[in-house]
Amino acid sequence: MNKKIKNKLLTSLTYANGRNSGKIAVYTKIGAAKRKYRLIDFKRSCVNVGYVKRVEYDPNRSAFIALICYLNGALSYIISVERLQLNSKIINYNYNSVSVSTYPTLNIGDVAPLTFINPGTLISNLELYPGMGSSFMRAAGTWAQIVKIINADYTQVKLRSGEQRLLRSNCKAVVGVTSNIYNNQTKLSKAGQSFYLGVKPNVRGRAMNPVDHPHGGRTNGGVVPKTPWGKLTKNSPTRSVRKSKKFIINKTSNLNFTSI
Numbered sequence: 001m002n003k004k005i006k007n008k009l010l011t012s013l014t015y016a017n018g019r020n021s022g023k024i025a026v027y028t029k030i031g032a033a034k035r036k037y038r039l040i041d042f043k044r045s046c047v048n049v050g051y052v053k054r055v056e057y058d059p060n061r062s063a064f065i066a067l068i069c070y071l072n073g074a075l076s077y078i079i080s081v082e083r084l085q086l087n088s089k090i091i092n093y094n095y096n097s098v099s100v101s102t103y104p105t106l107n108i109g110d111v112a113p114l115t116f117i118n119p120g121t122l123i124s125n126l127e128l129y130p131g132m133g134s135s136f137m138r139a140a141g142t143w144a145q146i147v148k149i150i151n152a153d154y155t156q157v158k159l160r161s162g163e164q165r166l167l168r169s170n171c172k173a174v175v176g177v178t179s180n181i182y183n184n185q186t187k188l189s190k191a192g193q194s195f196y197l198g199v200k201p202n203v204r205g206r207a208m209n210p211v212d213h214p215h216g217g218r219t220n221g222g223v224v225p226k227t228p229w230g231k232l233t234k235n236s237p238t239r240s241v242r243k244s245k246k247f248i249i250n251k252t253s254n255l256n257f258t259s260i
Helices: 003-008 191-196
Strands: 049-056 065-070 075-079 089-091 111-113 122-124 134-136 144-149 154-158 163-168 172-175 248-251
Antiparallel strands (some): 049 065, 065 075, 122 172, 144 154
16 A cells, blocks of 8 residues: 555554543553554445445454545445455445435445445444434444334334333444454453453442542441442443433343344
């Protein structure tokens, strides 16, 4: 790759070391090994045919990334999906690039609005809102599944957690499962490897002093689990569902999908 073109796809990366204005915000985070940030094309807005030039390791994320060369000469990084190989052909479809009456034949790595993807297909890199760019199902081995197309406006999607929710039918998604599906089986051989990834050793709150943690300086039992800032850690909601509750259909647990 030309060095000038390569520099356009890379940028410098700063480290906050888990601190905000000099104060510790995340106890178990520290500056990792020095690296560059790869600029990923999350929106896939180039409506053109592209080919996979190579699949690379990205130190900033758990999934692999692929370098795409389009027919117009443009280069971009995308999050690779499983079974995406060298010289594989990918196509980015927009809602206006295809007719609703003629559904395109989608292959692994193609991007299309949800209304053009057949129910039962495993997808990844979903948009939460049209034009926003992929915002979830981007980690290694993650996927979602299209349940059914409700109408021209909404599509029912089943997430990996088992939650089923409605998304706009013109939200785009990538066909296939995010690459590096065995990432969760990786075992670190020493503490230094975790340190290079930006993870510090985790100290129990009960082993701290009372001024450092609500659990500190106490005997066992009688303490409600809390964060270092006194917030409840169990059976407490972590997101506001006032805006998204109407789009959530139901939630089940222990879903097993073996088709990848």
